[in-house]
Amino acid sequence: MVDIISRSRWGARSPRHRVRVPWSSRTEFIVHYTEGPASQSPRSIQDFHMGKRGWSDVGYNLLVDDQGRAYEGRGWSVQGAHAIGHNRSGIGVAFIGRDGDATPAARRTIRALYDEACRRSGRTLAIRGHRDVNSTNCPGNALYAWVRAGMPADESDESTPAGVGSRPGMSAPDYPLPAGWYFGPRSGPVSSVSGYYSHRSDLRRWQQRMKDRGWTIAADGLYGPQTRRVATAFQREKSLAIDGLIGPETWGAAWTDPIT
């Protein structure tokens, strides 16, 4: 089973409409790349597809980033907009990045999604790169070579996605601030550490951990509106005291609480 970061987790907009496709209609699995920066968020891809392109939703059924994290796009059972003439028969999975960016972790996740799709459909789906069915360079030469080789899963295990494999109970790094201090706005009292003057790498560590958990947050080590928003939403989700500040509990929960 693959952990898939749900639409609500990555902050998806609602689709304008959706067309259901039964598993009996699925016969192929089509690999894409977004041909954009690997740092691109699923939400910005969705915004592009729903805005400039005028589609009803993000085009792909699923997306995978270079950390090997899987994101729900339209999902397994909704018709996509990724390969002309193949949106009903094919499940479209996009790697977020450019040619050559797909890491072993990303490839492993794509392979795991393929296995999952075969399991759910009860048949062996044909493996295709987008260029097999439409006139395009997609999914780039490097990823396509791997697709052509049948998406081998037995690659060396050099990196594990940080968030996906983690389980509750793993221990958190020590809280880096003195008792009574917290990460908070620059305008706060001396006990409010914003990252601008000190502890920037510590705050970055928490932000990166939240990012690995699937939140949309820049790991810049600075406390701003986005970090406040994520901290607040996370506190609400985990039933912590809701103040948007990062004290020992909010710090620790980022490592010790299950990813939901």
Ligand SMILES: [Zn+2]
């Ligand atoms: Zn494509």
